[in-house]
Amino acid sequence: MNFNKHYLAGLAMVSAVALCAFTGPKPKTDPVYDNLDKSVKPGDNFFLYANGGWIKRNPIPNAYSSWGIGNVVGEDIRERLRNINEAALKANAPKGSTTQKIGDFYFSGLDTIGIERAGLNPIKAQLDMIDRAQDVKGILAATAYVGAYGVRTMLGARVGQDDKNSVKMLVQMSQGGLGLPNRDYYFKTDARTTKIRTDYTTNHLPTMLKLSGWDEAKATKGAESIYKIEKFLADSNRKLEDMRDPYRNYNKMPLAKLNALTPAINWSEQFRLMEYKPVDTVIVGQPEYLRAVNKALTTFSVDDWKAYLRWKVLSAYAPYLNKAFDDESFRFSGKVLAGRKEQLPRIKRVTDTENQLMGELLGQLFVKEYFPQTSKVRYNQMVEAMRQSYREHIAKLDWMSAATKQKALTKLNAIHPKVGYPDKWKDYSTLDIDRVSYAGNVMRARHWAYLNNVNKLGKPVDHSEWGMTPQTYNASYSPTNNEITLPAAQFMIPGVKDADVDDAVVYGYAAASTIGHEITHGFDDEGRQYDAKGNLKSWWTKQDSAKFTQRAEMLVQQFNGYVVLDSLHINGKATLGENIADLGGIVLGIDAFKKTKQYKEGKKINGLTPMQRFFLGYALGWLGHTRDESLANQILTDVHSPGFLRVNGPFTDVPEFYTAFGIKKGDKMWLDPSQRVKIW
CATH class of the missing domain: 1.10.1380.10 (Neutral endopeptidase , domain2)
Incomplete structure (x- = not known):
């Protein structure tokens, strides 16, 4: 099961964010100060205070339904993948090699003359089989056939x-x-x-x-x-x-x-x-x-x-397929459903498709150049810092019994982190890619992925396998594996050198909103029902479970009250797991950050205290804005709340937020202490 962290679509390049204490000079570019909109009071709308300056300067481009940090990073990663593709295109690599497959897929996607000439030929076998069906048995046979090539029936x-x-x-x-x-x-x-x-x-x-x-x-x-x-x-x-x-x-x-x-x-x-x-x-x-x-x-x-x-x-x-099909597909899915005004350039679309289908082939070349082993070590260290913060939180809980606490600690200690990139890469040797047909290549790649899944039946679970690529701007928690996956790309802050990022921003942006968020998924309303070995099995006392549910219901009601667009409210029950993980990541990140040298010294950067910069760093992870059409679609289909509520919502439950920004009764974001949710 995959719990997506970011609602922003896009790929990302990696950056080794410094995890040691920040000791460098005052940064020329400040990843949080430069985004502020000082015309907005922090206590009225913190998301806009933190990100409004950037939003005003960066309208949503016509080819996108939203625009934010994930998209900016995505543009960077696409450029780096394009360089890999262009090199592969010219390499004249031997048949079957990684370079040959990358180069030929890229060529086929850009061969618009060949695509137009092919027409419906790439899917003719599927359509012919459907047309031959005479009864239910024939329909089911056609269903099995097309399903094996990535068609959802x-x-x-x-x-x-x-x-x-x-x-x-x-x-x-x-x-x-x-x-x-x-x-x-x-x-x-x-x-x-x-x-x-x-x-x-x-x-x-x-x-x-x-x-x-x-x-x-x-x-x-x-x-x-x-x-x-x-x-x-x-x-x-x-x-x-x-x-x-x-x-x-x-x-x-x-x-x-x-x-x-x-x-x-x-x-x-x-x-x-x-x-x-x-x-x-x-x-x-x-x-x-x-x-x-x-x-x-x-x-x-x-x-x-x-x-x-x-x-x-x-x-x-x-x-x-040909332009007529491609245009109509985009008109409905891109314009009508998502509000986009134009397609991405073809070169970007082909790169994205290739990355979806053969991501680990690209990833192998990507990490060699952009993610050293030292970065993998750094992020593993941050995972342990957040795990220790969680241990301390569990120990101090006043609503959980000692028996359940012990089992919670056992599960927490068993969480396996996958950081940066796989230690073992997928084997694509049986995947055949050529320059003849773009749709044909997509079809074979989908069939390869289908068989890769089908062939797992009856075999031991492969815990080394990754569900996302190193160049993906996302993260996940798997309850059945009790593991978190943190791809290399997830930690980039665009436009800022690693050495210039202070711990306060890192602990908000990376530790709280990503690492702590994913760890907390193991203990949200759904993840908590799985034990340390990843089995769906009750390990809570009835009393502790009831107390958790009571606290979680407060969060359901809090988010149910947010109106997003027209009459569309947040679905507090559907988004509960993500909202719990957001709140958990923040409170764990705060206490982990309090152990750093920067927090203890208390020095301001650009007039901002370390704790203010922590909250701004967290808000940076949700930097962006979205078209109404896409926002409406998200409310109906997504278990994630919109980005601005993933900031403003949980912050109102955190005491340190009120202290850091002097939030007082009467401010729009004020919640009475009795209404604030505290779970972890």
């Missing part, structure tokens, strides 16, 4: 750890089947959502089908079929907040019970077609969804399903 399956026995790898099945972002888009009646849904049904779907060769009448009828199936499936998709209950979303069953749940599907045959080894047990996340799929297979016609699967293939590959 109504049957979602993968191999993952058994939540209650984390050393076992089992087939996991979950809800899906939709073309709009989630179930709410099919049922909400507000003007914004209705407009999106109308465009989808009357414009986007029929346009894509017409581009694939269907005439007006057939495309119109096909669009109606697609939407009928999707809305039917959406009705049995669980809501965002309900997907965060690990017990309710864990339904382990033998194959015979799965067959009984969906009698229209012979799962032994289906798994064979999906290239799985013999399967005897599965974990079903949402049984009611599979019942709905079964009913849909016997309710809707074969022609309805053919239109549905055709759309799924077109949607999955449109960005890699």
